[in-house]
Amino acid sequence: MLLPNPRLCARCLTARPVVLRPKTQERLCKPCFLLAFETEIHETIISTNIFTRGEKIAIGASGGKDSTVLASVLKTLNERYDYGVEFVLLSIDEGIKGYRDDSLETVKRNAQQYEMELLIVGYEELYGGWTMDKVVGQIGKKGNCTYCGVFRRQALDRGAELLGIKHVVTGHNADDIAETVFMNLLRGDLPRLHRCAHITTASSTSPIKRSKPLKYAYEKEIVLYAHHKKLDYFSTECIYSPEAFRGSARALIKNLEKIRPSSILDVVKSGEAFAAMTGDIGPPAAEEEGEGGCGSTRSGGGSMAAEERRLRNKEKIVTRGKANQKGARKRNEQKLGSCVRCGYLTSQELCKACVLLDGLNKTVPRVEVELEGLKTITDGVQRVDLHMDEIKRAAAAI
């Protein structure tokens, strides 16, 4: 058998290779790499049947590399293979100064470059003035991703609703999914492990389905694609850094990839095999409102549940008494209705966003009191400083 000439592209066998494909270790020229990358995403779309002709689909656009590549590739494929669908960009402004405001400028340029309609929905309008800057100002950085994830998921749904759309696609890639498979495995969260491997998910608490067309695309190849296509994207990480557990899972995946490049895909496939083996094993312990976008949000189950428990205990939303509690839990599990406050779909009295907002709003008066206290202390310090200045002036005069 004739071995491929390493000085020539492994596909066209004529051009000089410029890329060593992280996924397959093939040496490819630029056009062959771009085509291979696009074709694989097309094959994913076709084999899983995620789009329906005539459908209007929102691309969750953050301005980062993944969603920018997703928008660019989907536009290319829709034209090349005539899917007959319409794409629009949907961006959520979490209200993070110096991060999201800058990345949204990129999305605005992308909307022009790809000739796609753009809708921006902000936490500030949706959640009574609570931007992520304010949330972090209130609760600190720890656990902030839980709030952001719950808020973003609902914001994407509300944005899609405004656009009259029932399908949102996101830029989650193979690395993201492999990380999530690992995390769910380590937590023993089988329902989530089951669901995270699916390309399309429909939640019991949302009428809008989510799909991940980049499910089999390696993060490194996404970066290479963006680079060689000269795409306009925003590359800064969120300033409210992701939580440690996902960071560790990410490091684990990256280390495995170094030893065996196929590891990422192998973990994704293992997640799928698990899902196929177990069939539908019901919804995750906490409904998936937390899975809104940013990688860290899916870790929110634990702290979200704790926050809900705390608020429920305080407000006595769940009826007192063991027998009543059992009955109430059963009813809550079965009944899907609307949040009594905002109308969002939920199986509880309040949706998760409203539960979190309640928590935030309840802590405001206490902080204001503390701020008042601080003001008094600050005034006192200023008075002491003045006093010291007078003493210094007097001492200098002697």
Ligand SMILES: Nc1ncnc2c1ncn2[C@@H]1O[C@H](COP(=O)(O)OP(=O)(O)OP(=O)(O)O)[C@@H](O)[C@H]1O
């Ligand atoms: N503010 C947002 N507005 C709209 N969609 C978002 C937003 N944040 C995240 N998403 C969607 O969720 C996906 C995963 O988000 P995450 O923050 O984990 O991504 P990322 O890997 O940095 O992606 P990207 O490079 O697209 O920012 C994004 O690719 C995008 O489709």
